[in-house]
Amino acid sequence: MDPSPDKSLALRSLRPEDHPAVLRLWEEAGLDVRPRGRDGPKAFAAQLRAPNSHYLGAFRGEELVGAVLANHTGRKGWINRLAVAPQERRRGVARRLVRTAEEALRADGIEVVAALAQRDNAASLALFESLGYVVHPEVVYLSRRERPEA
Numbered sequence: 840m841d842p843s844p845d846k847s848l849a850l851r852s853l854r855p856e857d858h859p860a861v862l863r864l865w866e867e868a869g870l871d872v873r874p875r876g877r878d879g880p881k882a883f884a885a886q887l888r889a890p891n892s893h894y895l896g897a898f899r900g901e902e903l904v905g906a907v908l909a910n911h912t913g914r915k916g917w918i919n920r921l922a923v924a925p926q927e928r929r930r931g932v933a934r935r936l937v938r939t940a941e942e943a944l945r946a947d948g949i950e951v952v953a954a955l956a957q958r959d960n961a962a963s964l965a966l967f968e969s970l971g972y973v974v975h976p977e978v979v980y981l982s983r984r985e986r987p988e989a
């Protein structure tokens with residue numbers, strides 16, 4: 840539990856109409872965004888409806904200032920696409936988003952949660968380590984795309 844909860848920050852599930860704000864946030868946060876692929880409005884709406892998904896936004900008033908997409912395979916949970924607006928950083932927004940996503944995963948019976956981060960992303964690594972995540976330098980990430988913009 841956060842010792843001094845930030846009362847002006849409200850967390851709720853993301854909705855299809857949040858799509859433009861989510862894209863803006865990801866772009867501002869420097870995430871790779873694929874609007875003609877998996878980050879398009881239809882793909883986003885489908886991901887929100889997918890089973891085993893908990894897509895959360897952190898709002899200050901009406902403004903989306905942070906987001907995280909969490910999901911699980913029944914075996915392991917994943918924290919994806921975590922982003923906090925630059926002017927909102929180091930105020931505990933990411934910590935709250937990740938802890939809330941973990942609670943949702945735990946309610947689904949998930950006891951192992953993982954995240955992928957770039958090796959040179961010092962903020963992300965520091966955040967996850969501060970939350971008890973262990974770095975696995977022996978693991979290599981592999982992926983394959985059906986099309987370049989996917």
Ligand SMILES: CC(C)(COP(=O)(O)OP(=O)(O)OC[C@H]1O[C@@H](n2cnc3c(N)ncnc32)[C@H](O)[C@@H]1OP(=O)(O)O)[C@@H](O)C(=O)NCCC(=O)NCCS
Pocket residue numbers: 868869870920921922923924927928929930931932933934935954955956957960961962963965966967969
């Ligand atoms: C990584 C990111 C999500 C952190 O968000 P944030 O809201 O600023 O993080 P928090 O304020 O909740 O930080 C919690 C703790 O994480 C650690 N931490 C977070 N950012 C840090 C930084 N830049 N340097 C060192 N430690 C950091 C600290 O231990 C911090 O606690 P403290 O502020 O009490 O010292 C944010 O920097 C971001 O959006 N980065 C760009 C997108 C990105 O890299 N996403 C992650 C993809 S894996």
